[in-house]
Amino acid sequence: MVRPIRPILSRARICAAALAIVDRDGLGELSMRKLAGELGVQVSSLYEHVRTKDDVLHDVANTIMESVDVSAFETRDWRHAVASWARSYRAALAAHPHIVPFLAYGPARREASLRRADAVHGGLVGAGWPPRYATMIGASTKYLVIGSAMTSFARGFEGEAQVYVERYAHLMDAHRLRDHADTIDRDSFELALEMFLDGLDRLHTRVATPQGSVEGA
Amino acid sequence: MVRPIRPILSRARICAAALAIVDRDGLGELSMRKLAGELGVQVSSLYEHVRTKDDVLHDVANTIMESVDVSAFETRDWRHAVASWARSYRAALAAHPHIVPFLAYGPARREASLRRADAVHGGLVGAGWPPRYATMIGASTKYLVIGSAMTSFARGFEGEAQVYVERYAHLMDAHRLRDHADTIDRDSFELALEMFLDGLDRLHTRVATPQGSVEGA
DNA sequence: ACCTGAACACCGTTCAAGT
DNA sequence: ACCTGAACACCGTTCAAGT
Secondary structure (H helix, E strand, O other): OOOOOOOOOOHHHHHHHHHHHHHHHOHHHOOHHHHHHHOOOOHHHHOOOOOOHHHHHHHHHHHHHOOOOOHHHHOOOHHHHHHHHHHHHHHHHHOOHHHHHHHHHOOOOOHHHHHHHHHHHHHHHHOOOOHHHHHHHHHHHHHHHHHHHHHHHHOOOOOOHHHHHHHOOOOOOHHHHHHHHHHHHHHHHHHHHHHHHHHHHHHHHHHOOOOOOOOOO | OOOOOOOOOOHHHHHHHHHHHHHHHOHHHOOHHHHHHHOOOOHHHHOOOOOOHHHHHHHHHHHHHOOOOOHHHHOOOHHHHHHHHHHHHHHHHHOOHHHHHHHHHOOOOOHHHHHHHHHHHHHHHHOOOOHHHHHHHHHHHHHHHHHHHHHHHHOOOOOOHHHHHHHOOOOOOHHHHHHHHHHHHHHHHHHHHHHHHHHHHHHHHHHOOOOOOOOOO
């Protein structure tokens, strides 16, 4: 292998390669040695650019979180904003199911997450929600998205489906079953979101301050 | 060390010791060697009783899931049943926060989980919900519990809190902050649950079959 | 500055051997 | 049946050394 004049490695290249491995092989299959191998480099070279494996995963998680769209909070339609944020959030996780456990587990001190949280909170307060409720609505919505992502994407990598396949093998094949599970998951998420928003709608008329009024921090 | 006449090890003892380590040191700190060490035994002895480390963790997860109370579904008050199931479920996870990532990630083919799922589904159908809605309500509630457990218990082991502590060190100490975070999490969970149930209440009057009528499987 | 090669202290799991 | 001790093929991370 020819020694390159310019550096092979960079933080961004390492992050991209790590995401590719996680997406392809799963979170448990990511190792620094494999990562180095795919980049055509020795393991220890990675440590010139990243502090630790955890560091790499945080980078990956940050990248994914950056694709979550919170722009709808710039309007005053809080209901639509929460719904579109939640759907965008869920879609971002669905695009990289294998990393969800890390993303959900790790503390939310990732920059991208904090910035999104600010947008959500600000948007809700701007729409008349008291700050305390804005915080709770943000947290609740996150629960729904994370919970949905965890339980639905976790399924199917191994388990559950097989149980039903064995039991009802004559009824439907695995492929149809997987599609069915995906539909149930999406529908359940949408139902929860709609019911939650319906409930909030009625609460809003009781607790919201008139729009435009100033709220204490 | 004296060689005992009767067996030292058993599946139950291994499971109990594993849970103790996970609760005390965290999921990442559980290793077969440490487990063996605490049981006063060599690593390889464990493999006489369990097939794999994953096997041990599934046992632990099953134990925890067995403490979830679904007895409220024996009544016809579906709203109270869902609420008390959700709270019991969340409490069970709160009692063993470190294992939540495993519990949430692993496919739900654990026996205890499946039996609970049956009780929930049956109870909702008995209360007049069409089977399709019963499935979705069960899934949605699970999302909320898992999401709440993941995001709230994940925080605090490292991260987030520290950020605020550094920033607002003069405002409050870490202890008060942790309490505050716990309160926010509980309140957010309760808000989401109430709003969800409020939404469902109105839906119920539109889609439910008269109680006592027979539903197709 | 960037990468190498060897080493350290760990893993989960297996297996022949002892009692 | 139950446990031991050694081994295998892995980990993440460090560090002196090369260019």
